[in-house]
Amino acid sequence: MGKVKRHIQWMMFGLIIGVLVGILEVIFGKVLLIATNIRINYFMILIFFLPIVGVFIKWLYSVYGKESNKGMTLLFEVGQHTREAIPARLIPIVTLSTWLTHLIGGSAGREGVAIQIGGTFTNWFSNHVWKDFLPSHEKKQQMILVTGMAAGFAGLFHTPIAATFFSMELLAVGHLSIESLLSASIAAVTSSYVSQFLGLAAFSTTIDYYPKLTIQWVILLCLLGCVFGLVGRIFSISLHKVKGWVQLIQLPIYKKMFFLSLILMIGLIVAGRGRYSGLGSNLVEAAFHGGTIYSFDFLLKLLFTVFTLAIGFQGGEVTPLFSIGATCGVFLAQLCGLPVEFLASLGFVSVFSSATNTLIAPLLIAGEIFGFDLLPYAFFTIIASYIINNNDSIYPKQKV
Template sequence: MGKIKEQAQWIVFGLIIGIIVGVLEVIFGRVLLFVTGVRQTYFMWLIFFLPFVGIFIEWLYQTYGKESKKGITLLFEVGQDTREVIPLRLIPIVTLSTWLTHLFGGSAGREGVAIQIGGTFTNWFTEKIWNRFLPNYGKKQQVVLVTGMAAGFAGLFHTPIAATFFAMEILVVGTLSIESLLSASIAAVTSSYVSQLLGLTVFSSTISVVPKLTVGLVGILCLFGIVFGLVGRLFSIGLKKVKQWVQAISLSQYKKVFLLSIVLMIGLIIVGKGRYSGLGSNLVEAAFNQGTVYSYDFILKLIFTIFTLAIGFQGGEVTPLFSIGATCGVLLANLFGLPIEFVASLGFVSVFSSATNTIIGPLFIAGEIFGFELIPYAFFAIVLAYLVNGNDSIYSKQKV
């Protein structure tokens, strides 16, 4: 009877977290879509303010953010029991900073922010409200955190299965937080449903042409997986190295941010006139809708995203990783004479798998976004991408 009561409490907890985080993600996502539209319309005006926005974000974190600048690292510290509380101010600060980054032309994502929103709110809710009624929940910080992260991911991407397993496997490589499964899955499904109910639109695509799975094709899929894995690894290593380089520059933080933002601004203007700003959704749409995709799109998006985040602008890495993988997939599809959408979808999930050092979440993303008939094909590419990444990850605190 005690076990049933505990499970019922986790179900209620997951429902509450799913509803509230779902609403928060809708607000974050809808404003982000709005500022993206504004940037696309007025790019050549807004981009010139990017260095000043960089200074403002730096000031915001130094003045009010305190520990919040550690971002998603705080979630890993809680999940690994090296800290207990995530400051609630992280949510408004990272949200505003991400909106500004996208409005004024930075190249960044959103999913990392969504996970921070979900994890931070759930941590606060548990500490300040839930524990008053059920004090034992404070002893299960990892379950609480995974529940919030799953809700955050699902609320923005509408992929509740992938969100659940991604949140369960992200903290420690090669392990699943099985104890979190019930509350995380309830929260993810609820958050996704609330987000859809409130009208947040997300990307999805049904792959219309899927080749017959043969021994020869399996070999090609494995080759693709190696390429995608190396691209994901390049992103992870590049982000780490460029952050170290920026940190080592012997200038004041404000001067550093301002000068590097000018370099970023000039690059974004000269190379593509904003093509590589924002999420990379334009590149994903081009990859899956027979648009123009250049052979160098994936590497330029990789470079600009790394540089944007290393300077100190905010946003996630995941959506840019999707666009990097999809455009790299278009290049490989043309080289091997395979259907473009098919290979682009494999790149979409495999580069993400490599860069995040995860495997189950990306596999379910393939199913939930592109159709579950893709999973047997995605399996080979994702597994190889995961194996060749050398345990390099965009998450510096991820346990190996």
């Protein structure tokens, strides 16, 4: 009877977190879409505010953010039991900073921020509101965190199955936080449905053509996976390297941010007048709906996203990784005379797998976004991509 009671308590917790985090993600996501639309319409005006906003974000974190500047690292520390609480101020600061980054033309994502919102809110809620209603467990803090991260990812992206397993496998390579499965899955499904009910849209499409899975195609898929894995690994390594180089620049913090933002501003204007700003959703749409994709699109999106995040603007990496993978897939399809949308979908999930050093979630994303008929093909590219990344990850605190 005690076991049943514990299960019910975690189920109720997952349900409540799913509703509350789903609402938070709708607010975050809808304002972000408004900011994106404003930037698209007024790019050549707003882009000139990039250095000023960059300095403001640095000031905001320096004066009010304190530990919040560590971002995802805080979640890893809680999940790995090296700290207990995440400062609640992280939510408004990272949310506002991400909105501003997208409004004035920075190249960044959103899912990483959504995970931070979900994880931070759930950590605060469990410590201040629901503290006496959860059963004791040796991994209680980790279970709470994984539940919140799953709700955050699912609320914004509408892939509850992938969100559950992404959160469970993210903290440590090769290890699933299986204790979190019940509450995390309920939170993810609930958050996804709340988000959809409140009108937050998410990307999905179907692939019309699948080749016959012969031995030749298996070999080709593995080779393609190696290329995608290399791209994801380059992204991860570049992000850490550029962050390190930025720290070595001997200038006052605000002056450094101003001049680096100035370089970013000029680059974004010269390279396509905002083509590589924001999430990269424009590139994803072009990849899957017959739009124009250039052979260098994935490289420039990679470059601008790395530079934007490395110098101190806020946002996630995941959606840019999807656009980098999709456009890389289009390039390879055009180069080799292969089905364009088919390879774009494989690049979409495989580059993500490599950069995040995750295996199960990318497979499930392939199914939830493109249809589960893609899984036999994505299986080979994702495995190859995952192996080729050599445990390099965009998350430096991920336990290997």
